[in-house]
Amino acid sequence: MTKRFAAITGVGSYLPEHVMTNADLEKLVDTSDEWITTRSGIRERRIVAEGDTTSDLAARAAVLAMERAGVQADEVDLLIVGTTSPDYIMPSTAAMTQAKLGLACPAVDTMAACTSFIYGLQYAAAVIESGRADTVLLIGAEALTRLIDFTDRSTCVLFGDGAGAVILQASDEPGVEAVVLGADGTGAEQLIIPASGAAQPVTVGAVERHEHYVRMNGSEVFKFAVRVIPKATKQALAASGHSLDDLTLLIPHQANERIISTIEDRLGISHERVYCNLASTGNTSSASIPLALDDLYTSGRLSPGDLLALVGFGAGLTWGAGILRWTMNAPKGKG
Numbered sequence: 001m002t003k004r005f006a007a008i009t010g011v012g013s014y015l016p017e018h019v020m021t022n023a024d025l026e027k028l029v030d031t032s033d034e035w036i037t038t039r040s041g042i043r044e045r046r047i048v049a050e051g052d053t054t055s056d057l058a059a060r061a062a063v064l065a066m067e068r069a070g071v072q073a074d075e076v077d078l079l080i081v082g083t084t085s086p087d088y089i090m091p092s093t094a095a096m097t098q099a100k101l102g103l104a105c106p107a108v109d110t111m112a113a114c115t116s117f118i119y120g121l122q123y124a125a126a127v128i129e130s131g132r133a134d135t136v137l138l139i140g141a142e143a144l145t146r147l148i149d150f151t152d153r154s155t156c157v158l159f160g161d162g163a164g165a166v167i168l169q170a171s172d173e174p175g176v177e178a179v180v181l182g183a184d185g186t187g188a189e190q191l192i193i194p195a196s197g198a199a200q201p202v203t204v205g206a207v208e209r210h211e212h213y214v215r216m217n218g219s220e221v222f223k224f225a226v227r228v229i230p231k232a233t234k235q236a237l238a239a240s241g242h243s244l245d246d247l248t249l250l251i252p253h254q255a256n257e258r259i260i261s262t263i264e265d266r267l268g269i270s271h272e273r274v275y276c277n278l279a280s281t282g283n284t285s286s287a288s289i290p291l292a293l294d295d296l297y298t299s300g301r302l303s304p305g306d307l308l309a310l311v312g313f314g315a316g317l318t319w320g321a322g323i324l325r326w327t328m329n330a331p332k333g334k335g
């Protein structure tokens, strides 16, 4: 029997129109364009429109991915939405998105913070490889700025909104070749929204203390990211039988340019083989990797046969790396 693989057959993204620049942030908090640019590499980010929420962004990215894959609503067997900024704690953002897309399939969220897309990739590949699904819609979507404290200069300069989506389908050719995931819950306090669930429900007091917003120990998260990501990348490469030299492109979670360049140094991979677009998006958490994929696809920088490493890290603490053989032809007129 031929092995079943899960291959990406469609990709799409959506970025809100409203651009918030570093100069705009200078008017809100005691910061400077120079500080933000040198410490993070971020110059601007997109802010979700009033009236829109995570599932709206998710649905817009998904429509494009489905169109490019030539997949109709009734062909989607499973919808997975990775998000750190769900519409609600209950019901799932996947259920909200499913209704907006007119799908009839099961729908579930993965909440592994900025690693959610890589966790979702593992689940999507597993259900396809096992024959339990033929077509999975996997989305990473965030209206994260709604959960950011715009009086806290240590976090508000870093994050942005957006969504990216992929269609994964059963194929005789790889596809997703390996995914390695990790979690270390002892680091939960390093990146957390303290008042957001059953441990500490949102109360008037919690809101007054701004505990319903993201809190982060930036330097600890930095050290964690540069420790786990090179290791996870090497593990995923080994699991797929490849070496670093085989990689066409490393696509890291877009959190911080300094994190990315430290990862480059530790892995010994040249800057040209590492994708970075965070200057214009900021950290879009679960959305950053599929947004990067769509940007690369639409600009004709991906060709069938390219070997990609998708690597993510975030709250939990969580991390993950996936090795992916790209199978889509570049759009007409590109590539």
Ligand SMILES: CC(C)(COP(=O)(O)OP(=O)(O)OC[C@H]1O[C@@H](n2cnc3c(N)ncnc32)[C@H](O)[C@@H]1OP(=O)(O)O)[C@@H](O)C(=O)NCCC(=O)NCCS
Binding pocket: 030, 031, 032, 035, 036, 039, 040, 114, 153, 154, 155, 157, 216, 217, 218, 219, 220, 221, 222, 255, 256, 259, 283, 313, 314, 315
């Ligand atoms: C957040 C981060 C950019 C901060 O950079 P850093 O070099 O570690 O800076 P520090 O936190 O040590 O702060 C240095 C100084 O800058 C100040 N500072 C913090 N944010 C600032 C801002 N936006 N503007 C100006 N100054 C700021 C601090 O108050 C501190 O001042 P002090 O020395 O007077 O106390 C960095 O730690 C980081 O990128 N961490 C990873 C974050 C991340 O990617 N999280 C998401 C993971 S999914």
